[in-house]
Structure formats: C-alpha cells, structure tokens
Amino acid sequence: MKRQTLLFLCLLATCTFIEPFFSTRATRGDESLQSSPEDKKSGSNFGTWLVGFYRETVSKVDGDRCPSEPSCSEYSLQAFRKHGFLIGWVMTVDRLIHEGKEETKVSPLVHSGGKRKIYDPVENNDFWWYPGDRKKHD
Amino acid sequence: MILWKTMISGGTLGIGRNMTKRICVLLIFALTALTQPLLLAAAEIILSSDDQFRFATETMNGKDYLRAVAEFERFLYFFPEDEEVPKARLLIGVCYLKAGRFESARKALQKAHAAYSGTLVAGKALFWIGESYFRQKVPEEAERYFAMVIEDYPEPELKNAALYRLGWSRMQSSRWQEASETFNRVEAQSPLFDSSRHLAIKSLEGETLPYKNPTTAGVMAAMLPGLGHVYCERYRDGLVAFLLNGLFIWAAIEAFDENHDVLGGILLFVEAGWYAGNIYSAVNCAHKHNRHIKNEYLRMLPDTLNLNIFVTRKRDYGLALKIDF
Numbered sequence: 001m002k003r004q005t006l007l008f009l010c011l012l013a014t015c016t017f018i019e020p021f022f023s024t025r026a027t028r029g030d031e032s033l034q035s036s037p038e039d040k041k042s043g044s045n046f047g048t049w050l051v052g053f054y055r056e057t058v059s060k061v062d063g064d065r066c067p068s069e070p071s072c073s074e075y076s077l078q079a080f081r082k083h084g085f086l087i088g089w090v091m092t093v094d095r096l097i098h099e100g101k102e103e104t105k106v107s108p109l110v111h112s113g114g115k116r117k118i119y120d121p122v123e124n125n126d127f128w129w130y131p132g133d134r135k136k137h138d
Numbered sequence: 139m140i141l142w143k144t145m146i147s148g149g150t151l152g153i154g155r156n157m158t159k160r161i162c163v164l165l166i167f168a169l170t171a172l173t174q175p176l177l178l179a180a181a182e183i184i185l186s187s188d189d190q191f192r193f194a195t196e197t198m199n200g201k202d203y204l205r206a207v208a209e210f211e212r213f214l215y216f217f218p219e220d221e222e223v224p225k226a227r228l229l230i231g232v233c234y235l236k237a238g239r240f241e242s243a244r245k246a247l248q249k250a251h252a253a254y255s256g257t258l259v260a261g262k263a264l265f266w267i268g269e270s271y272f273r274q275k276v277p278e279e280a281e282r283y284f285a286m287v288i289e290d291y292p293e294p295e296l297k298n299a300a301l302y303r304l305g306w307s308r309m310q311s312s313r314w315q316e317a318s319e320t321f322n323r324v325e326a327q328s329p330l331f332d333s334s335r336h337l338a339i340k341s342l343e344g345e346t347l348p349y350k351n352p353t354t355a356g357v358m359a360a361m362l363p364g365l366g367h368v369y370c371e372r373y374r375d376g377l378v379a380f381l382l383n384g385l386f387i388w389a390a391i392e393a394f395d396e397n398h399d400v401l402g403g404i405l406l407f408v409e410a411g412w413y414a415g416n417i418y419s420a421v422n423c424a425h426k427h428n429r430h431i432k433n434e435y436l437r438m439l440p441d442t443l444n445l446n447i448f449v450t451r452k453r454d455y456g457l458a459l460k461i462d463f
Contacts, residue, residue, distance in 0.1 A: 093415020094422055097379050102372045106426040128352075128425040131278075 047080035047088045068099050069110055069117040078122045083130075091125060187217040191226065198229065203237035224250070224259045231266055240270045261291035265300055269445070272303060277310035298328035302443050305337060309436060314344040333442040340439055347431050352424040359420035363413065366420025370427055379416040386412055 055073050066072045075095050080088030103118050110119040194209035210226045210233070217223070227250040234243035244267050251263035268283030284307060287300035301324050308317035318341045324334035350370050359366025364380030367373070386409035393402035 089411050090415045090418045093411055094419035097367075097382070097415065097419045098372070098375050098423065100374050100378070102374055106423075106430040124426070125422050127429075128422070 045080055045085045045088075047085045047092075048077055051077045051080065064113075066099065067101075067118055068095070068103070068120045069112045070121060072096065072099065075120070075122060082122055083126070091122070094125060095120070185216075187213065187220040187222065190216065191220075191222050194226070194229070198233055198236075201236075203233040204239075206233045207237075224254055224257075227253065228259060228262060228266070231263065235266065235270050235273070240274050243267075243270050258291065258293055258296070261287055261293065261296055264291075265296060265303075268300070268303060268307075272307055272310070275310060277307040280307040281311070294325060294328065298324050298330055299443060299445070302330045302334060305334070305341065306441065309337075309341050309344060309439075312344065312432060314341050317341040317344075330442060333440065337439060344432070344435060347435055349428045349431060350424040352421045352428075355420040355424040356417050359417045363416045366417065367423060370420065370423040372423055375419070375423070379412075379419065383409065383412050383416055 051073050059073060064071060068075070070078065072092075072095055076088065076092040079091040079095075082088070083091065099118070099120075103120060107124060108119050109116050111117075190209070190213045194206055194213055197209050198206035207230050210230045213220070213226050214223060220226075227246070231243045231247035231250060234240075234246055247263040247267045247270070251260045251267070254260045254263070264283050265287050268280045268287065271277070271280035271283065281304060284300045284304040288297055288304065291297060291300075301320055305317045305320040305324075308314075308320055318338045321334040321338035321341060324330050328334075355366040355369050357366075358369050359379070362380070363383035364376035364378075367376030367379055386405055390402050390405035390409055393399075393405055
C-alpha cells in the first residue's frame with residue numbers, strides 16, 4: 001500500500017513538474033506572450049480545466065461571493081493561463097489567502113456589478129518578479 | 139418687363155395707392171435679388187490653417203483629447219505644408235497620452251521623431267515618449283528615453299526637464315541615491331532648480347522608509363504558515379494561512395494513521411500547494427506593502443514639472459514650464 005501511495009505521489013509530482021513544458025504558455029521574455037491577449041487565452045492546462053469545472057458546477061450554485069475584481073475563479077484562470085499549472089496554483093492559493101479586507105490597504109477599490117470590490121488582477125501579484133507586458137498595452 | 143408694363147399702365151383710378159404698392163413689391167424683389175449672393179456667401183466656410191489649429195488646440199484644452207486628435211489630423215490633411223505641422227504631430231501624441239492611450243501616443247510620437255530627426259521637435263517627441271512610460275509606471279523604459287534626450291539634445295530647458303523626470307523615474311524604481319545625484323545635475327538657471335535641490339534631499343529619505351523584507355517574510359512563512367503575514371502586519375490573512383495549512387496537515391496525518399494512504403497522499407499533495415502558496419503570499423504581501431509605502435511617499439513629494447509644451451499659440455517651439463506653489 002505504501003508503494004502504491006509513493007507511486008501515486010511520484011506520478012502527481014511528475015505531471016505537475018513536466019506540465020509547464022507542454023503547456024502553450026509563453027515564458028518570461030518571450031515575445032509571443034507580449035503580443036496579444038488572445039495568445040494567452042490559448043494556454044490551457046489541468047488548472048484551467050479544474051477552474052472550468054468549478055465554475056460550471058460549484059459556482060453556479062454558490063453564487064458570486066468574491067470581494068475582489070476579477071473574481072477568484074477568473075483570477076485563477078488568468079494565472080493558470082499566464083504562468084502554467086504550478087505557478088498558477090500557487091498564485092490561486094495566494095489569492096484565496098489574501099482576498100480579505102486587509103488587502104484594501106494596498107489595492108484600490110473599484111465599482112463592479114453595483115458593488116465595491118478590491119481591484120486585484122494577476123499583474124498586482126506578479127509585478128515583483130514578472131514585469132511582463134505593462135509597456136505594450138494602454 | 140411684364141411687371142414694369144403693368145406698373146406703367148396702372149390706370150387712372152387710385153393710381154397713387156396702386157403705384158405705391160407696386161413700388162413696394164418691386165423693392166422687395168430687388169432687395170431679395172441683391173441680398174441673395176450675400177446670404178449664400180454667409181453659408182460658406184472658409185477655414186484658415188490658423189483657425190483649424192486654434193480649434194484643435196481649444197478642443198484639447200477642453201480635455202476632449204480624442205476629438206482633438208481628429209481635429210489635428212484634419213489640420214494635417216488640409217494644411218500639410220503649414221509651419222505648424224510639426225507641432226500638430228507632437229500634439230496628436232500628447233493628446234493620446236493625456237487620454238491614457240499610451241501605445242497610440244508612442245506610435246504618433248515615434249512618427250514625429252522619425253519625421254523631424256535631429257531637430258528640437260524630435261527631442262521633444264523623445265521626451266514625451268519617456269513621459270508616457272513614466273506615467274505608465276515603467277521607469278526602466280522612461281529612463282532610457284530621458285537619457286537619450288539629455289545626451290542628444292543640449293537645449294537647456296529640454297535637458298533640465300529630462301533630468302528632472304529622470305530623477306523621478308529613478309525614484310520610481312527605488313534607486314534613491316542615483317535619483318538624488320540626477321536631481322543635483324539640474325542647472326541653476328532652470329526654473330526647476332529649487333525643486334530639484336529639494337527632491338535631491340528628499341529622495342535620499344526614500345531609503346529609510348519602513349519597508350518589509352520579502353525574504354524575511356518568506357522564511358517566516360516557511361517556518362510557520364501565517365507567520366510571514368503577521369510580519370507584514372496582515373494578521374487575519376496570517377490566521378487564514380495557519381488554519382488552512384494546519385487543517386490539511388492534520389487531515390493528512392489522520393488519513394495516514396487510519397491507513398488511508400491514498401487519501402493521505404492526495405491531502406499531502408494539496409497541502410503542498412497551500413504551503414507553497416502561503417510562502418508566495420507572504421513574499422507577495424511584503425512586496426505590495428513596499429510598493430504602497432513607496433507610492434505614498436512619492437505622492438507626497440511635489441512634482442513641479444507642469445508641461446504645457448506646444449499648447450501656446452506662439453510660433454516658437456519653446457518648452458513651457460510652470461511652477462506650482
């Protein structure tokens with residue numbers, strides 16, 4: 001049984017670590033990433049599938065309870081598309097931890113759907129290691 | 139002719155009264171005929187290049203920037219040989235910039251730079267490209283353009299303005315010492331001199347702001363989930379991180395104890411994500427805290443460079459600087 005567990009863990013870890021090499025995401029400094037938002041949308045992986053599943057099933061019942069803009073699932077989807085599964089996952093966890101009121105100290109508030117929400121896009125959480133495509137877009 | 143005949147053969151009865159009426163009718167006809175060309179002339183629009191340029195500038199001053207772009211484009215189309223054409227090209231870029239269309243602004247300014255290469259207009263186009271990056275908070279690119287202006291265009295006002303903005307860009311990228319040195323290079327005859335001296339001192343204070351060390355936050359989060367957040371003064375987030383990690387670790391241990399090894403493995407795998415996310419989140423919080431502290435500090439510093447380049451009606455291409463007290 002222990003061997004089976006170890007095997008399963010190894011398989012999961014292997015899938016996680018090799019995934020970025022097969023995903024369609026662009027790496028830092030790659031021009032294709034900076035070319036257009038459409039390019040980013042093409043990046044799909046296990047993470048995007050999971051978020052899609054969540055949105056189709058749980059979110060429809062649970063409703064919109066996220067205090068941030070974009071919503072947590074949308075943020076997660078963007079993170080998976082932009083940085084691949086591994087970093088996308090870590091950034092999703094980060095978002096779930098910091099989505100509370102304390103975030104208003106460092107992020108602006110915006111009006112969205114008749115509510116005041118915390119504006120916290122992916123660029124707000126990867127700016128310190130991924131300068132990315134700020135200069136390319138208006 | 140018929141009318142004339144009728145009038146002449148007006149008859150004998152009531153001739154005076156009829157005659158007056160007919161003269162009135164005649165006069166009305168004559169007046170109508172005479173004023174018609176004038177009315178037609180009034181409907182025509184004769185627009186001079188000055189009028190078109192003034193209208194475009196006023197539209198820009200009214201902050202209707204995208205309409206101003208259209209008006210400047212109209213000016214360029216109808217008066218391509220006018221001496222204000224270089225100015226109009228620059229103003230198109232400026233209008234885009236003020237409307238927040240940074241990429242369009244840069245395209246327009248690059249065109250102006252290429253069209254008047256080696257002239258002062260090209261220098262100003264470069265300056266505005268740098269300004270677009272500065273406003274977009276991309277200081278590395280802004281610095282590159284301001285440095286080019288300083289190196290290639292020795293015209294004092296333009297050079298001093300570029301030095302001033304270069305100092306600001308270096309403050310944006312937290313290079314406080316270099317920023318101070320740059321501010322000190324602004325020449326004494328510049329209207330920006332006093333402000334630059336002040337900023338040269340204040341920029342050094344940027345190094346002593348109450349920053350949080352991201353590495354410390356990360357290490358603390360690795361030692362105990364949530365501790366990194368506490369270090370960043372985000373106590374509630376720290377509690378969330380601690381509870382989530384604690385619950386998953388506890389659940390995994392319980393699963394292994396109950397010999398549910400696969401379930402324990404899955405829980406451990408998910409926990410690995412929570413643990414890594416907790417470290418990332420602590421480091422991220424420290425960076426966001428530092429950014430916030432820095433931006434607030436920069437916001438409090440006086441930026442006395444109020445650029446009204448080329449918006450005056452003067453024919454020269456001077457750099458208009460206004461100091462706000």
